[in-house]
Amino acid sequence: MRRAADVIVIGGGVTGASIAFHLTSLGVRDVRVLERRFLAAGGTGRSVGIIRQLYPTPETSAMVLRSLRVFQRFADAVGGDAGYVACGALIGVSRAMRPALEATLAVQRALGIRAELLEPAELLRVEPRIDASGLGAVLHEPESGYGDPTAVTHAFADGARRQGATIEQGVEVVAIHRRGDRVTGVTTAGGESIDAPIVVNCAGLWAGPVARLAGVELPIVVGRHPVFIVERDAAFGGPHPVYLDLAGGAYVRPETGNLTLTGSLTDDETEHPMDPELLGRDTGLDEATPVLERTGRALPRLAEARYRQGYAGAFDITPDWMPILDESPVRGFWIAAGMSGHGFKLSPAxxxxxxxxxxxxxxxxxxxxxxxxxxxxxxxxGTFVASYLGAPEGR
Ligand SMILES: Cc1cc2nc3c(=O)[nH]c(=O)nc-3n(C[C@H](O)[C@H](O)[C@H](O)COP(=O)(O)OP(=O)(O)OC[C@H]3O[C@@H](n4cnc5c(N)ncnc54)[C@H](O)[C@@H]3O)c2cc1C
Incomplete structure (x- = not known):
């Protein structure tokens, strides 16, 4: 059977769902999202969901601010619940990073981002459990926090459906058709051909192989980024804010049930390419140990936390750690991939x-x-840390 659509979106992660929602909001009628497994089955479903605002350029800062404003009024803007928790975010930098932080912050403030620079000693009043002794400064973003990437994906998909989109799960795209330099449609694993003048590659960790189906090469590496879950003990006290320790290379974000999610900010993902099919697999204690040591140095009381679980996550990383949002050389074949670890917080924008x-x-x-x-x-x-703090010339 041959079918047709106005737009085919390949991938039902947060990116594909948001694009379907926004296209249908603009009145594009027949939008079809084809997802090979189920919504949020890829990187989205494994995401830590941190929403921080420190970004190095006016464009990325504007994107994250636009996104934050959507998370803050998600029920009205999209419908449903984004699971947004404005617990605040603290970002610790070394003395060497401080000038870059100050320069970046000046640009950000001009765009309306709310953030204040704290001296390490001032951290006591906001979060005394962080060890500030090795820090050069701490940025406090009171409106930042975290959200629920799976819930956001479903909300965008539900909104897109209400506006006329079709979301097909369990449908894998195995071929992309072209006539000359134009895309003309796709074939699914079930053998169905769907004609469409526009195809959008939102395949996240699989975006490279999907682009190759259309003869397009993307400069994307899939790099391993494991996440570890620890249980805070009673002595730790109440919940903590998101803390991103750029100086020490660790991050933490609170979760319900006295849990904390933690991982590395050490920029080494590209040195550990990962088969995306391993996403979500358990990790061993060997991999957890150095990360938990860094976390324990950042928040010494967390050193006593009980290790619960670790799982393999991965980022789709471009050379400058920024997304590709563009039409490919094949006309009508668009790319929204290479999110480089930013894809949740930026998804509305x-x-x-x-x-x-x-x-x-x-x-x-x-x-x-x-x-x-x-x-x-x-x-x-680029590096992941440089995706916070100004262009290389500013570092
Ligand atoms: C461990 C981890 C922690 C993260 N932490 C944060 C964070 O704190 N803050 C933040 O902003 N971002 C974070 N990210 C990044 C963010 O979650 C991702 O960038 C974002 O979720 C990617 O969404 P996506 O829709 O682009 O890709 P994905 O979620 O990977 O979705 C792609 C989809 O395409 C489908 N697909 C693949 N091939 C095909 C095909 N041939 N046909 C049909 N469908 C196909 C897949 O099944 C998948 O569902 C994190 C990511 C991970 C993994």
């Missing part, structure tokens, strides 16, 4: 930007920093 670009409208924020062509000739180099 990514959906808004992609819907504007696809419908040839004006994007709310310049899309130039997210163009695929930025990797042609010069290969920008």
């Amino acid at each position: 990514v959906g808004e930007m992609m819907a504007a670009l696809i419908t040839r409208g004006t994007p709310p924020v310049s899309a130039l920093p997210f163009a695929l062509a930025r990797f042609t000739g010069v290969r920008p180099e």
